[in-house]
Amino acid sequence: MSIANTHDLPADLRAIQLETEGHARDYGLDFYETIFEVLDYDEISEIAAFGGFPTRYPHWRFGMEYQQLSKGYRYGLQKIYEMVINNDPCYAYLLRCNQLVDQKLVMAHVYGHNDFFKNNIWFSQTNRKMMDETANHGTRIRSYMERFGEDAVESFIDSCLSLENLIDVYSPHIKRREPVDRYDFQEGEEADPQTSKFQSKAYMDGFINPPSVLKEAQLQQEAERQKAKPSAFPEQPERDVLLFLLEHAPLKTWQHDVLAIIREEAYYFAPQGQTKIMNEGWASFWHSTIMTQKILHPSELLDYADHHSGTMATQPGRLNPYKLGIELLRDVEERWNKGQFGPEWEECDDYETKRRWDTQAGLGRKKIFEVRCIHNDVTFIDTFLTQDFCKRYQLFSFKHNDQNELYEIESREFKKIKERLLFNLTNFGQPIIRVRDGNYRNRGELYLGQEHFGVDLRLDYAQDTIRHLHRLWTRPVHLETTVDGRPTLLSFDGTDHSIRPLGGVSHDAEPKDRRRA
Amino acid sequence: MTLSRKIAAALDENTRAYNLPCVVTLDDGPDRINLEITSLDSVGVALDALEYVASDRKEWTPEALNAWGEKLSKSVSYLLEPLKVLEVDGGAGLAQLRSASPTVRGDVRGYYEVRLDRQGICRFERYVVDPGGRGRRRTPCHLTREVVERLADDIAAGSS
Amino acid sequence: MRKIDRDANRFKQIVRGKIKSDLRKYITHGELIGKTGGEFVSIPLPQIEIPEFRYGDKNRGGVGQGPGDVGTPIGRSGEGESGPGAGEAPGQHILEVELTMDDLAQILGEELALPRIEPKGRANIIEEKDKYTGIRQAGPESLRHFKRTYKKALKRQIASSQYNPRDPLVIPIREDKLYRSWNPITSPQFNAVVLYLMDVSGSMTDDQKEIVRTEAFWIDTWLKSQYDGVTTRYIIHDAVAREVDEHTFYHTRESGGTRISSAYNLANKIIEESHSPMDWNIYVLHFSDGDNWGEDNRQCIGLLRDQLLPKCNLFGYGQVESPYGSGEFYRELEEAFEAVPNMALSEIRNKEGIYESIKEFLGRGR
Structure with a gap:
């Protein structure tokens, strides 16, 4: 057991850290060395804007995020209380103006997060030295900006970010190519270095035409493609679209590296998105447990979940996902303490019997530790959400009414509630898209397909995203989707978008030179 | 009532005898009506203007003009557009009604304008606004015979 | 300079570029701009976000908590997330960006190529209500x-x-x-007064008043960026004129005929009483549908020529289009005043005409 690293904390906070960490360990929490730092609100906002990594690569989106945070704060909509990084050592930032009571609570909360990061299996493949890694990424990208121009690199990053969610979060580990020697720029593949300065450029202005050198690389790739290549690849539809692009798109070396960086970071952050409810529930569970151990007035116990909601002020009728996490965990603990599980329990349908069921099993604590280890939000909800829970918390499902453009309460049926919840959690509530063919029509066109679950894509966003895909692929790009129940093909050839209904429901690549009039 | 019958009679009588355009004048007791006609047949008339002179008082106050106008806007509901009182100009001794909103035909907007002045004169006209053109110009009102008669009655009724 | 500053400035640049290229849209649709009454305005920028594949609203849903029967509405589309735990995948939201009034004025000035105002040198200005000097x-x-x-x-x-x-x-x-x-200070301050005059007789519709409101906003924005202090005064008129507050200015309808001269007289009176051209840069903006009482026109022209124009940095007349197409006042002014440097005339057909009109007024650069 290492002594808590108290670095440059003021004495009072140092004492709190030691005490809180002691309690956390006593409860069985297991975490990396934790380093706290105390910051002002705008300093924390700054780091929050960077996703927790102050050494992140430069990009205007962080500026945007920062502006939104500042604005939210100004209007009392958002308040960041702390920030925790999944890293070894674990960095956590405290807000300077918090009262001591709050700091205690925050620290306990942090240790909860820390334990979760370290022990939840969905984080097992994440890079625990991400702090260093992002610094490295930042350096690389900055050097590209210096060589090739800020505008060019930033605009390329725009395209990569647009495709950031096209990764395979359920793969057991990140597939990696041979690591590219980052300083090994091959001659002939570089563009003329544009040493353009800080130019005023509207975001929508210009999707930069690739300079002539890119054409060269493209022709090279094309020649290679004509040689022994299977007429259709990938063999299986590929979820990791970014990997596919890395392997097959005609990218310059620096572009390849930038895309690889974006992909790495996307994979790093992915588990955090997949376990949001659980992670917050877990951390809240522990801060409230640890705090009740003290002789604190119960009234001083802030309902942390409410305050810490990263989303906007809770609207009436909306669900606070973090509250859901802690309540469900408590429910699991109670049930396993009372033996309210298993086939007998499931089959019992007498309300009173169920209510009084108590075998004194006492397995609750152990169970939730197990839960925090192996589940993500989807499996967590799927396994542990019960009808009873839904009733107790007055949960309901809502859906969109296309007529009046409002969201309305749909049902209080358990099945429906669970269905809606799971849908929104699966893949972060984002569409699932795969590469089906990298040599569509035998002309090297890119063909993707959406796995449709009854909800259509936003078409305008889809078209804009396809444009970005094209920017990397340089040849026509197609996306098969469903619109209003009809199979539809969205295409972009570099100049024009087209939306065509598909006749038969064909998921195979079209035969060679069939082209609709 | 009598006014409309007089109009009916006058128009029937000399339908073909009029040299158009012309002004047909009719008296109803002390009151008078002038129809500035540009075309006429058994179905209807095209009027440049309809003018009615009420002579039951020397001077109409703005309030009285307003009352007259309000009555008109309520009773005259059978034209292309309903009328509404737009302004009562005390200084000028004038009340003005116009169509509540102009009718658009093609790219031309048309509306009625009714002016009631302190001498008890009611003048009824129609205007159009060309697109892009500056300002407006008067245009003939096309009314059926029955409508002309009814309109005259209503104007007269409103003035009492 | 902090690390975030690079990205924040970059973002600001992009925002400005976007607003500039869409400035016409924002000027035309003044309602888009959220005015907080303070030094910030908020502007919706739907296209600044990086696009990605995401779901639309149809068939979308989520889970909520609380009382209510089936069918009870709980929110509109576009209002935040449509599902829990969906922090990474929000429903559509329009990005609202904040700018200071000054920022906005700068963009306006650049995009419309407005000449900067060179105020006439003024001696010390004290609030007229002060007793001390x-x-x-x-x-x-x-x-x-x-x-x-x-x-x-x-x-x-x-x-x-x-x-x-x-x-x-x-x-x-x-x-x-x-x-x-008791002693006067000697540091000069440049002050301006804007008098807004509006015809509120029966023929001015609500839409037209909205147009006036939008124009006034942009003119204010620009003037406030060019002067240390801007005082605003509001006059409404039909056949008579009176000074009112801002709210009344936009929410009154009279029905008593139209005498534009009443407004010009009142404006002149206010100027003579409280805003001597020696101390003030004076802007008079009059909006009407031009349906003036015919015989009044001559008086108006006289008032302008002899009283108002000699005192003003700028006199602007904006004629909003009447559905009745009857505004001859514009033509009267056009004929009576040829190429007067401090007079700007503008016909504002509809919302789309606001852009040109503002350019016309502010392009005079005095």
Whole structure:
């Protein structure tokens, strides 16, 4: 057991850290060395804007995020209380103006997060030295900006970010190519270095035409493609679209590296998105447990979940996902303490019997530790959400009414509630898209397909995203989707978008030179 | 009532005898009506203007003009557009009604304008606004015979 | 310079570029701009976000908590997330960006190529309500002149890098406190007064009033960026004119005929009483549908020529289009005044015409 690293904390906070960490360990929490730092609100906002990594690569989106945070704060909509990084050592930032009571609570909360990061299996493949890694990424990208121009690199990053969610979060580990020697720029593949300065450029202005050198690389790739290549690849539809692009798109070396960086970071952050409810529930569970151990007035116990909601002020009728996490965990603990599980329990349908069921099993604590280890939000909800829970918390499902453009309460049926919840959690509530063919029509066109679950894509966003895909692929790009129940093909050839209904429901690549009039 | 019958009679009588355009004048007791006609047949008339002179008082106050106008806007509901009182100009001794909103035909907007002045004169006209053109110009009102008669009655009724 | 500043500035640049290229749209649809009444405006920028594949609203849903029957509405589309735990995948939301009025004015000036105003040199300006005529450093508390004091304290803070724009707490300290005294100060300040005149007779519709409101907003924005202080006064008229407050200005309809001269007379009176051209840069903007009482036109022209134009930096007449197409006042002015440098005439057909109209008025650069 290492002594808590108290670095440059003021004495009072140092004492709190030691005490809180002691309690956390006593409860069985297991975490990396934790380093706290105390910051002002705008300093924390700054780091929050960077996703927790102050050494992140430069990009205007962080500026945007920062502006939104500042604005939210100004209007009392958002308040960041702390920030925790999944890293070894674990960095956590405290807000300077918090009262001591709050700091205690925050620290306990942090240790909860820390334990979760370290022990939840969905984080097992994440890079625990991400702090260093992002610094490295930042350096690389900055050097590209210096060589090739800020505008060019930033605009390329725009395209990569647009495709950031096209990764395979359920793969057991990140597939990696041979690591590219980052300083090994091959001659002939570089563009003329544009040493353009800080130019005023509207975001929508210009999707930069690739300079002539890119054409060269493209022709090279094309020649290679004509040689022994299977007429259709990938063999299986590929979820990791970014990997596919890395392997097959005609990218310059620096572009390849930038895309690889974006992909790495996307994979790093992915588990955090997949376990949001659980992670917050877990951390809240522990801060409230640890705090009740003290002789604190119960009234001083802030309902942390409410305050810490990263989303906007809770609207009436909306669900606070973090509250859901802690309540469900408590429910699991109670049930396993009372033996309210298993086939007998499931089959019992007498309300009173169920209510009084108590075998004194006492397995609750152990169970939730197990839960925090192996589940993500989807499996967590799927396994542990019960009808009873839904009733107790007055949960309901809502859906969109296309007529009046409002969201309305749909049902209080358990099945429906669970269905809606799971849908929104699966893949972060984002569409699932795969590469089906990298040599569509035998002309090297890119063909993707959406796995449709009854909800259509936003078409305008889809078209804009396809444009970005094209920017990397340089040849026509197609996306098969469903619109209003009809199979539809969205295409972009570099100049024009087209939306065509598909006749038969064909998921195979079209035969060679069939082209609709 | 009598006014409309007089109009009916006058128009029937000399339908073909009029040299158009012309002004047909009719008296109803002390009151008078002038129809500035540009075309006429058994179905209807095209009027440049309809003018009615009420002579039951020397001077109409703005309030009285307003009352007259309000009555008109309520009773005259059978034209292309309903009328509404737009302004009562005390200084000028004038009340003005116009169509509540102009009718658009093609790219031309048309509306009625009714002016009631302190001498008890009611003048009824129609205007159009060309697109892009500056300002407006008067245009003939096309009314059926029955409508002309009814309109005259209503104007007269409103003035009492 | 902090690390975030690079990205924040970059973002700001992009925002400005976007607003500039869409400025016409924002000018035409003034309702888009969220005015908080303070120094910020908020502008929706739907296209600044990076696009990605995401779901639309149809068949979308989620889970909520609380009472309510089936069918009870709980929110509109576009209002935040449509599902829990969906922090990474929000429903559509329009990005609202904040700008200061100054930023906005700058963009306006650049995009419309507005000449910067060179105010006429003025001597010291004191609020007309003041009884005292100067500032000195000692004096009773009750006479503290807050504004000056604050400004001085602010300067001091900035000079000693204590000023935090995110938390602007400025505490005037003893030596900052300035007091009014009997002696006039000698530092010049450039002040402007804008008089808005509007015809509110029966023929002006609500839509037209909205157009006036939008124009006034942009004109204010620009003038406030060019002057240290801008005072605004509002006059409405039909056959008679009266001075009112801003709210009344936009929410009154009269029905008593139209005499534009009444407004010009009142404006002139106000100027003579309170805003001497020696001390003030004067802007008069009149909006009407041009349906003036015919015989009044001559009086108006006389008032303009002899009284108002000699006093004003700018007299602007904006004629909104009447559905009745009857505005001849514009033509009267056109004929009577040829190429007068401080008079700007503009016909505003509809919302789309606001852009050109503002350009016309502010392009005079005085």
